[in-house]
Amino acid sequence: MYEGKTYSNKQINDDLLSSLTKSSLVYWAIVGTLGLIVLVATVAVAFMINKGLGVTGLNRPVMWGFFITNFVFWIGISHAGVMLSAILRLSKAEWRRPATRAAEVLTIFSLMTAVLMPLIHSGRPWRLVYWVMFPYDFQRGIWMDIRSPLVWDPAAVNTYLTSSILFVFVALIPDIAIIRDRSSGIKKIVYSVLSLGWRGTTRQWKFQAIAGILLSALILPVFVSVHSIVSWDFGMAIAVKSWHSTIFAPYFVIGAVHSGVSGVVSVMILMRWLFGWQNYVRHEHIDALGRLLLVIAIAWFYFLLMEFMFGIYGQEGDELATRHMQLLEPPWMWFFIVFIITAFLFPVPMWLFRRVRRNLWLMLITTISVNIGMWLERLLIIVPGLARKQVFTGTWYTYAPSIIEITIIGGTFAMVLMLFLLFAKIFPLIPLFDIKEGQVLQDKIKVGKAEIPAVIREE
Amino acid sequence: MTSYKDKIQISVAGEELSASIVTNDIANNFFAHRRSGRMALFLFGLIFLAGIVAFITKAMDGFDSSQRANWGYFAALFAFLLSAAGSAPLVAVGFRMTANHWRRPFARISEIYAVVGLLTIVCLMPLLALLPPIGDCSSGPCRKTLWFTSEYWGVPTFWDFAGLLALVVCGIALLLVSALPDIAQISALSESKSRPLLSKLTKFWTGTQSQWHIHRISLSLLGGFYFILLIGVQTIINVDYVMSLVPGWKDSILPAHQALTGIQAGVASVVIVAFIARTFGGYKKYFPMESFWSISKILLALSLLWAYFWFAEVNTLWYGRMPVEQNILKLVMFESYRLPFALNFSMNFLLPFFILLWNPIRKSVIGPTVASILIVVGSFFMMVRLYVPAFGIQDVTAFQITYVPAAIYPDFLDLIMIAGGISGAVFIYLLSTRIIPILSLWEVKEGLLYQRVRPFLRGEYQVLGKPK
Numbered sequence: 001m002y003e004g005k006t007y008s009n010k011q012i013n014d015d016l017l018s019s020l021t022k023s024s025l026v027y028w029a030i031v032g033t034l035g036l037i038v039l040v041a042t043v044a045v046a047f048m049i050n051k052g053l054g055v056t057g058l059n060r061p062v063m064w065g066f067f068i069t070n071f072v073f074w075i076g077i078s079h080a081g082v083m084l085s086a087i088l089r090l091s092k093a094e095w096r097r098p099a100t101r102a103a104e105v106l107t108i109f110s111l112m113t114a115v116l117m118p119l120i121h122s123g124r125p126w127r128l129v130y131w132v133m134f135p136y137d138f139q140r141g142i143w144m145d146i147r148s149p150l151v152w153d154p155a156a157v158n159t160y161l162t163s164s165i166l167f168v169f170v171a172l173i174p175d176i177a178i179i180r181d182r183s184s185g186i187k188k189i190v191y192s193v194l195s196l197g198w199r200g201t202t203r204q205w206k207f208q209a210i211a212g213i214l215l216s217a218l219i220l221p222v223f224v225s226v227h228s229i230v231s232w233d234f235g236m237a238i239a240v241k242s243w244h245s246t247i248f249a250p251y252f253v254i255g256a257v258h259s260g261v262s263g264v265v266s267v268m269i270l271m272r273w274l275f276g277w278q279n280y281v282r283h284e285h286i287d288a289l290g291r292l293l294l295v296i297a298i299a300w301f302y303f304l305l306m307e308f309m310f311g312i313y314g315q316e317g318d319e320l321a322t323r324h325m326q327l328l329e330p331p332w333m334w335f336f337i338v339f340i341i342t343a344f345l346f347p348v349p350m351w352l353f354r355r356v357r358r359n360l361w362l363m364l365i366t367t368i369s370v371n372i373g374m375w376l377e378r379l380l381i382i383v384p385g386l387a388r389k390q391v392f393t394g395t396w397y398t399y400a401p402s403i404i405e406i407t408i409i410g411g412t413f414a415m416v417l418m419l420f421l422l423f424a425k426i427f428p429l430i431p432l433f434d435i436k437e438g439q440v441l442q443d444k445i446k447v448g449k450a451e452i453p454a455v456i457r458e459e
Numbered sequence: 460m461t462s463y464k465d466k467i468q469i470s471v472a473g474e475e476l477s478a479s480i481v482t483n484d485i486a487n488n489f490f491a492h493r494r495s496g497r498m499a500l501f502l503f504g505l506i507f508l509a510g511i512v513a514f515i516t517k518a519m520d521g522f523d524s525s526q527r528a529n530w531g532y533f534a535a536l537f538a539f540l541l542s543a544a545g546s547a548p549l550v551a552v553g554f555r556m557t558a559n560h561w562r563r564p565f566a567r568i569s570e571i572y573a574v575v576g577l578l579t580i581v582c583l584m585p586l587l588a589l590l591p592p593i594g595d596c597s598s599g600p601c602r603k604t605l606w607f608t609s610e611y612w613g614v615p616t617f618w619d620f621a622g623l624l625a626l627v628v629c630g631i632a633l634l635l636v637s638a639l640p641d642i643a644q645i646s647a648l649s650e651s652k653s654r655p656l657l658s659k660l661t662k663f664w665t666g667t668q669s670q671w672h673i674h675r676i677s678l679s680l681l682g683g684f685y686f687i688l689l690i691g692v693q694t695i696i697n698v699d700y701v702m703s704l705v706p707g708w709k710d711s712i713l714p715a716h717q718a719l720t721g722i723q724a725g726v727a728s729v730v731i732v733a734f735i736a737r738t739f740g741g742y743k744k745y746f747p748m749e750s751f752w753s754i755s756k757i758l759l760a761l762s763l764l765w766a767y768f769w770f771a772e773v774n775t776l777w778y779g780r781m782p783v784e785q786n787i788l789k790l791v792m793f794e795s796y797r798l799p800f801a802l803n804f805s806m807n808f809l810l811p812f813f814i815l816l817w818n819p820i821r822k823s824v825i826g827p828t829v830a831s832i833l834i835v836v837g838s839f840f841m842m843v844r845l846y847v848p849a850f851g852i853q854d855v856t857a858f859q860i861t862y863v864p865a866a867i868y869p870d871f872l873d874l875i876m877i878a879g880g881i882s883g884a885v886f887i888y889l890l891s892t893r894i895i896p897i898l899s900l901w902e903v904k905e906g907l908l909y910q911r912v913r914p915f916l917r918g919e920y921q922v923l924g925k926p927k
Contacts, residue, residue: 249767302690306714443922447926
């Protein structure tokens with residue numbers, strides 16, 4: 001349903017490129033603050049590397065804590081890009097148009113952040129060189145142990161990152177050409193190189209459309225595989241009973257989509273406010289995303305129920321101890337209560353109402369709430385599972401993060417937001433050509449006395 | 460607003476339709492009782508009867524939980540009917556919610572499947588008697604159960620039955636509410652003896668704006684409720700009749716996988732009936748290629764999702780190398796029941812995937828139909844490889860299975876029961892189409908209101924209305 005006004009192509013260019021050409025004080029204040037937080041986090045990383053992992057709260061048996069939780073969280077957020085862009089593009093959902101670019105960009109920056117987390121967690125990131133170039137750490141042979149999910153993981157994440165960058169770039173080419181034509185000097189040269197000689201000929205548009213569809217179809221299996229493989233980092237481990245669950249892969253994927261789409265809604269609302277794009281990011285778009293979120297959240301809740309139900313179904317000692325810790329032992333029980341309220345009980349009933357889905361403040365609050373809950377969900381999977389490993393019954397213990405870990409985690413959130421805002425200074429965050437195409441396809445038909453919005457059917 | 464003179468058209472090349480043409484056309488088709496239809500009804504009724512006789516003959520040999528192994532194929536038949544027929548109404552529910560125009564010719568076909576639920580209730584009753592007691596772990600042997608303990612009243616049999624009953628009642632209510640405007644209109648056109656009865660039943664429907672408003676809300680509520688009930692019932696049936704009967708089997712994705720297979724089979728069942736209605740039922744003009752094209756994309760996506768769920772299950776169980784998990788994999792997939800598994804895997808994933816991968820095939824009537832037939836048959840074999848081995852385990856209270864039980868093959872009576880059960884479903888479906896038109900009159904006519912064809916140079920293009 002189209003509720004906006006119709007604009008000329010020039011007006012669309014002017015409006016959507018305003019993020020590149022105009023800078024408000026608020027914008028730079030936010031970027032500066034975020035940069036400062038990133039700087040503090042970088043100092044914390046340097047301090048941790050210098051002193052060793054002893055400055056963190058990690059200790060036996062809980063050797064995975066905030067860093068790995070954050071890794072899973074950011075991988076989850078990255079799922080929004082493909083979910084919105086590829087699936088909605090293939091299904092020709094009209095309301096996708098203003099959301100796709102933001103979703104794709106969020107994918108890239110959250111993936112880049114996610115990749116950093118295991119490196120920081122290792123405490124010795126320079127050893128990456130050994131892992132990649134030399135068989136230094138692997139004593140069982142000259143090659144890495146490819147049977148380990150920990151090796152599948154970087155392969156999947158890097159494939160996803162590469163394909164996502166390609167996906168964004170292909171969609172950006174027509175928009176880069178517009179910026180090229182509006183710039184001069186060194187900027188013109190850079191944008192000319194990036195636009196790959198785009199002139200907007202029929203042949204170029206045809207190739208761009210085919211590339212978009214092909215990449216959409218090809219990236220979907222990668223998108224599903226990434227979070228599945230992340231889940232198998234946990235699920236393959238039979239020593240941690242609460243992780244060894246067949247539902248983990250789809251449960252992680254749907255959870256990722258839940259958190260990722262919520263993340264996109266949050267940034268779209270912020271984007272609308274920061275750049276004044278009221279005519280492009282409209283209530284109808286947030287409403288449609290709200291309805292999508294409703295379906296995703298209910299599906300996710302079913303998987304959550306299954307995961308918990310089968311955790312208890314087995315009646316195995318360490319699994320029951322883990323569930324006991326998650327549900328009944330403070331502080332974890334408080335985390336659990338906050339998690340279930342923020343990720344489901346608070347937002348989902350609200351999304352049932354059209355008024356809420358069309359209220360931007362409420363949508364911002366509910367979607368941020370989902371991501372608070374989803375971060376806690378990952379923490380609740382990781383820490384209690386490790387803290388109640390059967391083979392280490394004698395050392396059952398808990399975990400509390402140090403200030404260093406909290407600072408680094410805070411830094412990653414600041415980094416993603418900062419990179420997102422800086423991207424808006426270089427490229428448009430809403431695809432210009434997509435908005436123009438959407439306008440061309442808009443129509444109206446008369447049914448009785450009423451005039452209703454319509455769309456021209458694409459073959 | 461354009462100044463063009465709009466043409467109203469359904470997506471069959473060249474043919475203009477109006478509400479009155481559609482009403483007369485569908486009504487005439489509905490009242491024309493073809494000889495082939497009567498023959499089909501008689502034939503399926505006969506096989507259904509043979510199935511009932513086979514059931515009674517087998518039941519005379521004894522009927523308690525110690526003879527569970529004899530009833531594995533009957534349980535598989537029940538699960539298949541529940542999955543395929545029970546999930547079919549979701550086509551109408553789901554795509555009505557997303558306001559897809561292409562769903563219109565499929566909507567009623569899918570809703571009528573709810574009537575088959577009556578047969579699944581009848582099938583569940585004997586199975587309730589075959590379910591072994593949960594036991595009391597504090598005083599003797601017990602088995603693991605979804606309900607955790609036998610202390611609660613009515614677990615598991617009452618709740619299984621109540622869940623299924625609620626599902627069937629909800630499904631039939633959905634069908635009746637959806638078909639109400641059509642029955643009212645058809646009864647007004649009918650000249651048969653049943654007219655006074657139908658007129659009396661539907662006389663309150665006059666098609667006022669408030670009635671349509673209530674109608675729309677009722678369909679949304681019933682649809683949402685049906686979806687939740689379906690997933691819930693599939694979950695408890697799967698755990699009670701499969702997993703909890705095999706000691707040591709803890710597989711959290713299995714209920715979801717059965718539910719997904721059901722949705723896949725449900726969509727496929729709708730496509731098969733749509734093909735028959737289009738090819739032999741005289742409804743060709745109401746099934747545009749776009750409808751088949753769109754639903755074939757859903758079938759392709761469901762096939763991929765089926766493979767993903769299967770891989771998530773196998774990978775986790777296989778990688779762990781735990782003896783009990785290896786035994787279960789050997790039992791239901793790689794040794795004892797490898798033939799049903801091979802058929803299930805090929806028909807639910809491999810063959811539909813390679814058929815539907817190609818756009819020209821997706822954009823045909825025959826391609827999605829062939830894939831659908833394969834999916835429905837494959838789904839039956841999935842239920843065979845899950846329910847038959849589960850019913851074959853004798854010591855359900857053991858800690859875990861330490862061996863791989865041999866396969867149980869169907870005897871003659873099992874085969875007759877399976878043929879009879881499936882024919883029974885077809886028989887009930889055909890009977891229902893004598894009361895309710897197989898095409899949703901109001902939805903097809905509503906679709907006409909939202910479609911326009913406009914000229915562009917020497918060609919034409921289609922515009923689809925997107926109301927709130």
